[in-house]
């Protein structure tokens with residue numbers, strides 16, 4: 001594999017000294033924009049999910065003018081609406097031993113020591129404020145009888161710190177952010193730009209000063225200028241074709257920013273969620289998540305006998321293997337996602353899987369229903385059970401769910417410093433689109449926490465530090481940089497339409513997804529990864545000779561939108577594989593079969609790989625440059641993760 005390595009050029013920008021005061025000291029050191037001057041600055045916010053929606057509302061509340069873009073017809077349709085189980089915060093309401101320090105510790109450990117301590121500590125510190133902010137907006141979190149907010153447990157923690165609104169937490173949080181956003185739309189501080197797809201970022205003198213969008217209704221290319229640009233465009237696990245993400249989720253904005261100079265960090269850190277409804281057939285376009293909250297009460301098991309085709313209720317207790325409880329007695333069914341996913345894969349690979357394909361394990365609520373009663377279980381998980389029943393035609397009240405791991409979340413993303421600024425000055429990345437605070441594995445209920453932390457509590461401070469040095473409104477869309485960027489987008493649209501081949505974009509996407517799933521999925525090895533790189537290169541070549549994009553560019557054209565996203569995935573897919581190849585260790589989600597213990601646990605190589613891989617585009621997809629940001633662990637000492 002060809003790539004150059006550069007060390008020591010990336011600084012996280014966080015202050016040194018006691019971790020507890022870093023964020024306070026940093027905020028004091030950040031430059032401020034005078035309140036009266038804020039209205040002179042315009043910020044482009046691409047994305048209206050929990051990251052972008054929260055940020056757009058907060059920046060407008062501060063006085064900035066905000067242009068807020070999304071590909072859907074309404075900001076409320078951002079993928080965040082699908083989040084189910086909950087959001088973490090170190091409030092310690094159950095009085096069970098939680099603290100900022102414990103949330104920090106659990107997150108660094110859960111991420112298998114591949115995240116930045118300073119960022120994670122700030123996230124834990126801000127977590128309590130997020131809950132207060134959302135309650136003030138009217139988010140209807142579940143409550144105890146006495147009125148206090150209720151908590152439940154998620155994987156990788158031995159305390160209950162997850163706040164939730166049944167199985168619809170994302171929807172309720174998004175409605176909260178949306179109401180704040182609409183207040184700003186009404187006051188004229190936010191201009192909503194729905195059904196626009198950002199297809200390029202415009203750089204003037206090396207700074208991000210605008211974007212080029214395709215109007216998804218008229219097909220026109222549009223130019224927007226601003227003093228700074230933020231991307232909150234979500235994750236890219238649909239690169240695997242089948243994932244729990246919305247079909248519209250994509251990497252296009254982040255990838256095109258990467259090609260303009262923003263480094264892409266840890267692209268192969270991909271979370272495979274253990275509890276999803278298994279694949280039913282090749283016509284399926286997505287997979288459905290069954291929330292991790294179900295692991296609070298559901299027990300995961302397989303028959304002790306291989307290929308046992310008896311109905312689950314006919315298999316007696318002593319012929320069942322509750323393999324997570326057996327292997328990890330301390331955490332049991334609440335081990336982190338990477339550990340649970342690998343254990344399920346392993347047991348199915350050994351022939352103990354259930355269902356028609358043998359690629360599933362049971363998630364059983366019989367014991368919980370006996371203990372808590374049908375009504376209580378329904379109150380907690382009713383909507384998830386109903387969703388499962390609608391899809392499979394089986395009732396989880398009567399028969400165990402069948403579940404299997406599926407791509408779900410991307411810890412990788414655009415590299416950002418402590419201010420959430422990418423390597424392009426003025427270009428910031430928030431929420432799942434940045435490489436985030438989760439290292440090599442995200443703990444459940446921590447994505448919503450991070451997205452809202454970035455949007456409500458980090459970017460409102462840090463963007464001022466950038467803007468304070470900028471002359472407001474200094475760039476117009478007449479600038480020649482806009483001409484060049486628009487021509488670039490027009491050229492890529494025209495090229496897609498001109499191929500007129502035989503294979504659909506979906507077919508290429510499926511093929512890409514299969515090779516990534518097989519070789520850069522739950523477990524990886526160098527030979528398989530190399531095979532994938534070769535396959536992706538061939539696929540990309542064929543794509544540009546044989547893709548069939550129907551319709552034209554000057555109107556609404558879903559096939560064209562999709563083809564552009566698949567074209568980007570065919571490039572990002574190669575970088576994912578290269579990153580997985582370079583990381584010659586196992587860590588978190590990244591299990592290399594050449595680095596595992598006899599029991600199949602991940603073996604890290606801290607001496608060599610305790611760094612963030614930040615990839616730089618060189619103009620040659622096959623030869624990216626690797627910038628290594630060294631990670632220091634001063635507060636949580638490097639140790640082998642142990643959930644036994």
Ligand SMILES: Cc1cc2nc3c(=O)[nH]c(=O)nc-3n(C[C@H](O)[C@H](O)[C@H](O)COP(=O)(O)OP(=O)(O)OC[C@H]3O[C@@H](n4cnc5c(N)ncnc54)[C@H](O)[C@@H]3O)c2cc1C
Nearest residue numbers: 047048049051071080084085086198234431432445447448
């Ligand atoms: C089924 C499911 C359940 C989940 N449950 C939980 C949970 O319980 N707890 C938890 O913490 N996390 C959960 N997650 C993860 C969490 O939902 C996401 O990580 C988070 O919502 C991402 O928010 P975001 O704002 O970064 O991006 P998104 O919500 O994905 O928003 C992306 C935005 O960017 C816009 N956009 C994208 N590309 C472009 C473009 N090129 N041009 C213009 N606009 C663009 C979109 O229109 C959208 O507005 C879940 C994820 C899934 C898939």
